[in-house]
Amino acid sequence: MDALVLLGSFFVLMIIGMPVAYALGLSALVGALWIDLPLDAVMIQLASGVNKFSLLAIPFFVLAGAIMAEGGMARRLVAFAGVLVGFIRGGLSLVNILASTFFGAISGSSVADTASIGSVLIPEMVKKGYPKPFATAVTCSGSVQAILIPPSHNAVIYSLAAGGSVSIAALFMAGVVPGLLLGLTLAALCLVIAKRENYPKGEVIPLKQALKICVDALWGLMTMVIILGGILSGVFTANESASIAVLWAFGVTMFVYRDYKWRDLPKLVHRTVKTVTVVMILIGFAACFGYLMTLMQIPAQVTAFFTSLSDNKYVILGLINIMLLVLGCLMDMSPLILILTPILLPVVKLLGVDPVHFGMIMMVNLGIGLITPPVGTVLYVGAAVSKLKIGVVTRAMSPFFVALFIVLMMVTYLPALSLWLPRAMGL
Template identity: 45%
Template sequence: MELIILVSVLVVLLALGVPVAYSLLGSAMATFLALDIPLVVVFQRMAAGVSVFTLMAIPFFIFAGDLMYRSGIAKRLVEVAEGAFGRTRGGLGLVNVGASTMFGAVSGSAIASASAMGSTLMPLMRERGYEGDYTVNVTVTAAIVGLLVPPSHNMIIYSAASGIGVSIGDLFLAGIIPGIMTAALLMFVAWRVAVKRGYASGAFPGWRSFLRALLFAVPGLLTAIIIMGGILSGIFTATESSAIAVIYTIAVGAFVYRTLGWQRFSEAAMQSVKITAMVLLIIGAATAFGYALAILEAPAQLADMITSATSNPILVLLIVNVILLVLGTFMDMSPLIIITTPILLPVVMEVGVDPVHFGIVMMLNLGIGLVTPPVGSVLFVGSAVGKVPVEEAVKTIWPFYGALLLALMIITFIPAISLALPNLF
């Protein structure tokens, strides 16, 4: 009965348009009242959920990404990508994917990538004859790559939610090859759609201009190398690397690019505080919701249902992927990671799935939910920036969905793609 209350209240609140964090809190509080548990326990669980040392990396990575954006790194990455891909038919679509991949390596945020690439590239694409729905579809799906390439703060959330201390360094390494592969598939689709629509080719700016753009972009791209190098060498932890990333970004923006003044620094700080507050509120609320699920033994019941149906790893992963894809269309990524990881990770580990591999599967799977209505936060951001109705963009986004789903299946059933680099290092 209490489980019905928990789920029903959540569904009703979400249907009424209540923000995800408050919907999770409301359903948890209703369940605790039904169980005659003091409501103070809800807030105790919220506090416990955000009082995790590794989560300190999230605000720093968010801050570093915003500083990079305001320092003009997005524009410099676009120049590099345009030199590399701009000559092909519909080259700006490939430029968008390439620049989003590189920006993801310094921001780790899909929303930041969609906003940065959208504001930088969408106007240029429209000027050169690209239709609005195409610009939005390329931008929002390419932004998902930022969830796979390090540093991704959602991987940090997954590590904290796993309960077994999954290595953040291994997760960062595991996302590199899947990220590159996903970007390549999206580039192929972007090219095919561009050819079908008859978009024009661009012009190569010349090696001198290309190498100059690459040289100016290198200081920004070094952020990801410094982060990974420091973690792998043992010089600093993943949490410490986030603070170092902020210091390095400030130095690059202020003294190398000379575009980061006090005003832009203040704007980045304010925006990062707002985003961090929202993320941590969602994590705390999701922790309280997950505690209610644990009291009701819902995780154990779901695990028994899956394992009693099949013990075949392929079928188990298919079932888990379907569950996550469905849930991802109704709820944002961070709370789903907090809620579903303690439930699904033991199930897949029981059939022999590596927790690092499963983390990458979860990143891409739930990332697809970010570009899928009715929640689809990245899709809504991209549509708002591109000034294209969501309904119009969704009508033609299916080839890009196909690329993401194909990447998900490859990553799911070929673990070596994710585990090659962690095993190597």
């Protein structure tokens, strides 16, 4: 009955249209009153939920990504990707995916990826003869890489939701191979579609111009080296790498590229603060909600339920995938990570699944949810950039959903894809 009151109040509040963060907080209060828990205990959990040093990485990575997104980095990454693959048939679709790989490794955000890369490449692809729905579908599906490739904001949130027991550095490294695998799978699909539909080839860029483009993009690409190289070498932590990435992004944008006006900088910082505030409110209320779930033994009940269905971990992982795919269509990614990680992590640990591996499973599942109606945030951003209806974009996404599902199955049932690199790095 306790679980019914907590979860029932949460879903009722969601159904009537209350924002997820406030629904979590109010349902936690309802649950606390139901079991006669002092409200002081809930407030303590709220404060301790956001009073974590590891959370400092989130605002810094968000700010670095915002500076790069609005400071001309997306355009330069697109040009650099064009040098590498733009001359192939269907090359602009490959440029789109490769640019998303580069930009995802800087911003860590699928929404920022879609907005930045899409605003540059969707009009260009349409101009060169690609259907607009196809261009939008490529942009949206390619941006899912940002969920996996470091520095993924959601990997930090997963580490927090796991109680800090999972290393952020290990999660960052675990996402490299699945992220690149996703990009290669989407690229292969684009090549097949381009050959079938006879999409145009791009032009080979002259050597002198190509060198200029590469040098111009190198400043931004150094952000990836700073983030990954610093963490792997042990020179600085994930938090420190995020703050250094902000300084580097600021220096490159304002003093090297000089595309961004100083007078617009306060507005950018204000938007970043608003974004981070929403995330922190969500994390604080989710901590209260998770505390109530623990007191009501909901994770133990869910573990018992899954283990009663089967003792085969592959079957249970398949069932968890189905559940995550369905829920990913109905809720945004961050709250689902915060709610479901404390519930599902005990289940997979009992089955012998590595928590880092499970983090990648969750990221791919919920990343697919970001481009799936009715709540797919990235899908809506892509449709807004291209000025297409959601239904039109969704239909164009059909073959890309198949590719993403194949990657999901590989990440789920081939744990070495996620665990090889962090183990090789001793993480």
